[in-house]
Amino acid sequence: MAETTTPAGTTVAEVLAELAALEDPKARAVNEKHGDDHGVNLTRLRALAKRLKTQQDLARGLWTADDTAAQLLALLICRPKAFGRDELDAMLREARSPKVHDWLVNYVVKKNPHAEELRPVWMADADPVVASAGWALTTERVAKKPEGLDLTALLDVIETEMKDAPDRLQWAMNHCLAQIGIEHAVHRARAIGIGERLEVLKDYPTSPGCTSPFAPVWIAEMVRRRQSGTVA
Incomplete structure (x- = not known):
């Protein structure tokens, strides 16, 4: 994947590396029981989102990274009203993880016009x-x-x-x-x-x-x- 730098200066690759460092085998085992293929504790994921704050360009880059934890993080730092109709439709069809699907609908789509x-x-x-x-x-x-x-x-x-x-x-x-x-x-x-x-x-x-x-x-x-x- 080509390197993407957001206006805030944070790159997708840097965030993906940070998510990889948060990988916890115990968290992955629990998540996989619910069909979610990632090993990041959600409390730590939310803490990372709080630090990154809202960054729409970074969110879009993370969404395309083909990684469940990255997509969850993208949904926490995006601007829900900034997505177009066709973009949301495509995102929903790409969201195969139950948690990604749930967060996309509840955190983003419900707030979108x-x-x-x-x-x-x-x-x-x-x-x-x-x-x-x-x-x-x-x-x-x-x-x-x-x-x-x-x-x-x-x-x-x-x-x-x-x-x-x-x-x-x-x-x-x-x-x-x-x-x-x-x-x-x-x-x-x-x-x-x-x-x-x-x-x-x-x-x-x-x-x-x-x-x-x-x-x-x-x-x-x-x-x-x-x-x-x-x-x-």
């Missing part, structure tokens, strides 16, 4: 990983800006397609199902009923003190907390 334009396009994509990003953006709208969404139609799609969807898409659709039930009382009974019939993530192992991702349990617990005033 093209998010709503991309949301339905991604939802309809044949690639289930891309489609899962569209569902994640839809879940955000369900919670924060539901005006204009056809929640009944969303529940129809979830009821028909979630049971047999690939894992990451299934997880995103299940989150949308739960969010509809949590946020919209008029659809709550149907959302719970869909969850009970499909039984998606019913037996998912849940740590003590955490809420199960099984939609009926998730919905009931979040509604209970809101009614008791323990959450906003």
